[in-house]
Amino acid sequence: MxxxxxxxxxxxxxxxxxxxxxxxxxxxxxxxxxxxxxxxxxxxxxxxxxxxxxxxxxxxxxxxxxxxxxxxxxxGLVNGHTHTAMTLFRGMVDDLDLMTWLNKYVFPMEGRFVTPEFVRIGTELACWEMIRGGTTSFVDMYFYPDDIARVVDRCGLRAVVASPHIDYPSPGFSGWDDSFAAAVDFVKRWQGKHPRITPAFAPHAPYTVSPDHLRATVEKAAELDAIVSMHLAEAPSESAYIAENFATTPVRHVQGLGLYNQRLIAAHMVQLDPNDIALTAASGVGAIHNPTSNMKLGAGISPVPAMLNAGVNVGLGTDGAASNNDLDLWEEVRLAALLHKVQTGDPTAVPALQALTMATRMGAVAARLGDKVGQLKxxxxxxxxxxxxxxxxxxxxxxxxxxxxxxxxxxxxxxxxxxxxxxxxxxxxLTIDEAALRASVARKSDEIRSALAATDDAS
Structure with missing residues (x-):
């Protein structure tokens, strides 16, 4: 009309x-x-x-x-941190702390099931869910990023697609050398090539990537002027590991390695002290608040009011559906407004407009997309x-x-x-065949369900 x-x-x-x-x-x-x-x-x-x-x-x-x-x-809403293909692990295992959840279930199941086909199906399921819920941009971190990017191209969403690299064997890789080389290649091939897809580096976390390897990421990100997305200061176990091995905090650890000089998107940002917050504000790092995932894994409550007061650009993220268990960013908006009221005892801690800003304009800035989206003008x-x-x-x-x-x-x-x-x-x-998607998800989830049953029988 x-x-x-x-x-x-x-x-x-x-x-x-x-x-x-x-x-x-x-x-x-x-x-x-x-x-x-x-x-x-x-x-x-x-x-x-x-x-x-x-x-x-x-x-x-x-x-x-x-x-x-x-x-x-x-x-449209901006999901600043997720792992799209993990929709296929939705509800696989719940009610565990972060390290048990990762080491006993997620990492082994990824090693067994994550293939390009798995990633294509899981990413398409995530894109369907985000389109239905009004999320128009997202920052992803998962294996086989080329397959993720191709799904994003077809479904029509906008994404920062970050290629993970880690010191240990992971799907498709034997360890750091090949996963990092693949990330460099991915960024080079996609950078500036697609109007809706921005490639990025994704060193998993400071407890899974050594200082020397994080420095290598910094060097390549600086050379290619590329975004870096990583988990940072997520849980007490991470803080304890960094304190024991490097006698500092996760934020000051990666800041000392040069990551705070890059275009960093830092997911979670829960375990922070005032010095960490001041460094984050001064460096312009985008901090992504994941309230549902943080609560579900018992990671703690991010000091969002303090970050906002210091001038940090704070966005919102769902994390993956394996630890949320959905990609409904409206839930994160509401929790961001409510959680900090009860934590601080101050009903004005995160007003409604502030929470909505974190999912739109400020979230876009935190996700390094603020020059493109987040405002209607x-x-x-x-x-x-x-x-x-x-x-x-x-x-x-x-x-x-x-x-x-x-x-x-x-x-x-x-x-x-x-x-x-x-x-x-x-x-x-309009851009995804829902019936075909449902059939693919049913087939893949049957395989995972059988493997879980065998694991439970063995234990």
């Missing part, structure tokens, strides 16, 4: 590819109020105008329009969503931001657009 210009005598209307309307438009531009009865105009994958419905209809003719009655238009890429606001359980509506944080969940997202392309319309994902 085209958008018609009906203003007689006005300047000729400009053409556009898409106009998305909303009873409310939440741009997430700092200090910009919610716009009522507005619209966002898209051409060539970018936002070219945001304004009132009347002004937009007078000035633009859209080849396609998405109605906005009872809907809010806002930037001319020049930004057209990554946006519509959220329905008139379900019976949502009534009455007094404040849009409050509703988005404290009422909304992934089922309320009705439209998902990335780079100007419709990925979901009226709750129907």
């Amino acid at each position: 085209a958008v018609l210009s009906l203003c007689a005598g006005a300047a000729p209307a400009q053409s556009a590819d898409l106009v998305v309307y909303g009873d409310y438009v939440l741009t997430m531009v700092p200090d910009e109020p919610v716009l009522e009865n507005g619209a966002v105009v898209v051409r060539d994958g970018a936002i070219i105008a945001v304004g009132s419905r009347q002004t937009i209809d007078e000035q633009y003719i859209g080849a396609e329009a998405i109605a906005g009655t009872h809907r809010v238009v806002m930037p 001319p020049g930004m890429r057209a990554d946006l969503i519509q959220v329905q606001l008139n379900k019976t359980r949502q009534l009455p509506l007094y404040d849009v931001v409050s509703h988005l944080v404290y009422v909304t969940d992934s089922s309320d997202v009705v439209t998902t657009v990335v780079d100007g392309k419709l990925l979901m319309r009226d709750r129907e994902v």
Whole structure:
């Protein structure tokens, strides 16, 4: 349906590819109020105008329009840390501490099952879930990154795809030398080659990668001007290991190795002292808060209010579905707003707007995508969503931001657009064959279920 210009005598209307309307438009531009009865105009994958419905209809003719009655238009959510293919390990094993969970279950099962096919199926399942929930960008860290990137290309999302390297054998690799060489090759081959995919390095963590090898990552990241994504200061066990072996904290350990001079995305950031927070703020490191995963693994509560007060760019992440157990970023938004209120005893610790900012504008900056997404304003890429606001359980509506944080969940997202392309319309994902995906997931999960049963019998 085209958008018609009906203003007689006005300047000729400009053409556009898409106009998305909303009873409310939440741009997430700092200090910009919610716009009522507005619209966002898209051409060539970018936002070219945001304004009132009347002004937009007078000035633009859209080849396609998405109605906005009872809907809010806002930037798509940014998932700053996940492991997409681990959707196939969803619910595999629960209620364990981080090191037991990793060493007894995750690492052995990855060694047995993670193949390019596993990664393709798991990543597609994750992309379907994120499209349905309004996540338009994500930072991934998992094996066979070329296969991840190809799924991202097909499904239409935007991603930082980080290639993992570790000192121990891992799927497809015997150890550090081949996994690091593959990461360097991946970054070189994909860098600047795709408008929605940014390659990155992913040294797993300071307890799985030696100082010399972390220095090698720093050297290559600096040479290639590449992003680095890693787990950092995640759990007490990590802090104890670093203290025992290097007599410092995880943050100061990697800072001393040069990682804080790189474009670092640091996931978790739970075990921090005031000096760690000051270093993180001064270095511009993006810190990704994963409240569900951190709570589920008993890792602790990240000092998010202190980081925000120090000027750290804090984003939100789901972590992988093996430790969450879903990729619903709306849950992380709500938990980020609530968890720190109860931890500090201060109901103003993380206000609703701050939590939503961490999932959009600030999260995009933390994920090194802030020049492209996270706000609805001319020049930004057209990554946006519509959220329905008139379900019976949502009534009455007094404040849009409050509703988005404290009422909304992934089922309320009705439209998902990335780079100007419709990925979901009226709750129907357009870029993934759901029936074929379900069949692939069922086949692969049957194999994993049989292996788990054999493991339980042996123990």
